[in-house]
Amino acid sequence: MLTTEVQALLANMSQAQKESHFLMTLLLDTLYPLVYGCLLASLALKFFGKAGVWLSLPAFVVIPVDLSENIIQLVALKGNEALLPFKAILTPAKFTLIFIAGSIALIALASRFFSFVKSKS
Secondary structure: HHHHHHHHHHHHHHHHHHHHHHHHHHHHHHHHHHHHHHHHHHHHHHHHOHHHHHHHHHHHHHHHHHHHHHOOOOOOHHHOOHHHHHHHHHHHHHHHHHHHHHHHHHHHHHHHHHHHHHOOO
């Protein structure tokens, strides 16, 4: 979403909507990156041995990227929209990192599954 579209959306929100959005972002969207980031990183670390240290980096990096995006959103909901252009950079970066970390996690799970099936035959 473009910065101007976000600004227009914020301008059309009531104070109650902004407060509700603020609380949901603060409570839920702060915990979520910690949970999914640690889960994806732990899968890479568990199933890829020493290479897992490097392969877990996208999952660890996405946590501060997502939290930074959330902080910008919280600041904007409180009335300061000056940082919104950075959100336009952080959001695609976050989704790219999630895609990479998720792909690594799926490869880890698939390789473990196939080695399990192979050991049973």
